Amino acid sequence: EVQLVESGGGLVQPGRSLRLSCAASGFTFDDYAMHWVRQAPGKGLEWVSSISWNSDRIGYADSVQGRFTISRDNAENSLYLQMNSLRAEDTALYYCAKGGAGSYWTLDYWGQGALVTVSS
Amino acid sequence: QSALTQPPSASGSPGQSVTISCTGTSSDVGGYKFVSWFQQHPGKAPKLMIYEVTKRPSGVPDRFSGSKSGNTASLTVSGLQAEDEADYYCSSYGGSNNVIFGGGTKLTVL
Numbered sequence: 095e096v097q098l099v100e101s102g103g104g105l106v107q108p109g110r111s112l113r114l115s116c117a118a119s120g121f122t123f124d125d126y127a128m129h130w131v132r133q134a135p136g137k138g139l140e141w142v143s144s145i146s147w148n149s150d151r152i153g154y155a156d157s158v159q160g161r162f163t164i165s166r167d168n169a170e171n172s173l174y175l176q177m178n179s180l181r182a183e184d185t186a187l188y189y190c191a192k193g194g195a196g197s198y199w200t201l202d203y204w205g206q207g208a209l210v211t212v213s214s
Numbered sequence: 215q216s217a218l219t220q221p222p223s224a225s226g227s228p229g230q231s232v233t234i235s236c237t238g239t240s241s242d243v244g245g246y247k248f249v250s251w252f253q254q255h256p257g258k259a260p261k262l263m264i265y266e267v268t269k270r271p272s273g274v275p276d277r278f279s280g281s282k283s284g285n286t287a288s289l290t291v292s293g294l295q296a297e298d299e300a301d302y303y304c305s306s307y308g309g310s311n312n313v314i315f316g317g318g319t320k321l322t323v324l
Contacts, residue, residue, distance in 0.1 A: 129313070131260075138217070139252070139260065139303050141313035153311035189259060197266060199248040199307040204259040 096120040096203040098190045103208030106180055114208050116173040116190030124148075124168035127193030129201055130175050132186035132210075142188070143175065146198070158184075180212045215308050218243065218316035225322040226294045234319045236287040236304030242314055244285035248307035251280055251289045254318075255300045263302075264289060291321070299323045 102114040116128070130142040143164040144153045152164055163176040173190055187207040194200030219237040226232035236243065236251075243249055249267045252260035262271050264280035267287060277292045287306070291298055304316040 131313075131315075138318040139254075139305075139315040141305070141315060144311070144313070151311065155312065194265060197248065199246075199313060200250055200262070200265040201252075201260075201305070201313075202262050202265065202271060204261070206259050 096192065098192065098203060098205030100188065100190050100205045100208035103188065103210045105211045105213065107214050108181060108212055110180055111176070111178045112180060112210060114175040114177065114188055114190075114210070116175075116205060118171045118173065118190075118192070121192065123166075123171040126195070127151075127198045128166060128173045129191040129193060130164060130173075131189045131191055131201065131204075132184075133189070133207075134183075134186040137186075140186075144193070144198075145173070177210070180210075182212050184210060185212045186210060215242065215310070215312070215314055218304055218306060218314055220302075220304060220316035220319045222317070223320045223322065225324055226291075227324045228294050228296065230294050231290060231292045232294060232321065233288050233290045234302055234304075234321070236289070236306075236316045238285050238287075238306055238314065240285055241309045242285075242306040243282065243287050245309060246307045249280070249282060249287045250305045251278075251287075252303045252305070253298075253300045254303065260303065294323050296323050 190205040191201035192203040251264040308314040
């Protein structure tokens with residue numbers, strides 16, 4: 095059974111940093127692309143970032159480009175999102191999602207999310 | 215890139231069919247086969263219902279179907295059931311190493 099468990103969320107002041115983690119199990123982690131998607135309270139889904147299986151292809155939404163860094167450790171079956179210079183508008187539930195088999199851009203399994211609140 | 219356009223709400227009675235649209239451009243929805251639909255119940259994570267425009271993951275009822283015409287993709291739910299009441303989101307590859315989501319549609323089963 096595919097499981098994705100996010101951690102590292104919390105309350106942080108504007109301008110500070112936070113690192114999210116996503117522990118994956120139930121599939122061969124280094125065979126698949128991975129994604130971060132966020133959802134602000136009461137709002138819709140917003141794609142944040144994606145990383146290929148071997149980290150050679152990475153993409154970011156314009157809203158986080160230059161502030162967030164996605165990475166992965168295939169030996170540890172883990173995905174990360176380093177978030178710097180956080181803003182109030184980054185407040186959201188952050189989901190980790192797995193890319194599909196043969197379809198990088200299909201997000202086929204999602205974790206339950208980690209809540210990030212940016213406030214002074 | 216702008217979000218894909220979905221109607222904010224849709225509704226139907228049990229047993230009826232309802233179709234939700236998702237409009238983009240030739241640079242996203244119209245240009246690629248990577249259109250997906252997600253169902254999200256309150257307080258829950260999104261669940262993949264349709265991928266690559268028309269394909270259903272294992273376990274998703276065949277009451278759910280997807281299609282695309284030009285720059286508009288559609289999700290049809292046939293034989294509506296009470297448990298289908300949820301928010302539905304479309305997504306598409308955006309053409310620039312990115313994914314674009316629609317704004318979401320709240321489906322109400324009357």
